[in-house]
Amino acid sequence: MATLYVENVPEAVYKALRQRARKHRKSIAAEVIELLEQSIPTEEELKRRRRAVEGLARLRAKPPLSPGPLPSAEEMIREDRER
Numbered sequence: 326m327a328t329l330y331v332e333n334v335p336e337a338v339y340k341a342l343r344q345r346a347r348k349h350r351k352s353i354a355a356e357v358i359e360l361l362e363q364s365i366p367t368e369e370e371l372k373r374r375r376r377a378v379e380g381l382a383r384l385r386a387k388p389p390l391s392p393g394p395l396p397s398a399e400e401m402i403r404e405d406r407e408r
Contacts, residue, residue: 331357 334342346356366374396404 342353342356346353349356349359351359
């Protein structure tokens with residue numbers, strides 16, 4: 326596992342990070358690692374996202390199941406009132 330050192334962290338950021346770590350009952354290092362994992366997608370996560378987008382694009386490209394557009398809400402309300 327790699328080691329990362331960060332210098333010149335603004336005091337306000339460090340203080341907020343320390344408070345967040347205490348709130349989650351973690352060390353500052355553990356909190357930073359969790360924040361990095363949440364914020365920076367790995368190559369595997371990027372591949373998963375690409376597959377999801379491609380799947381959505383395939384679904385969008387399919388022809389609609391119904392023969393035409395659905396009636397508007399106004400038309401459906403009128404039809405319901407006329408019953």
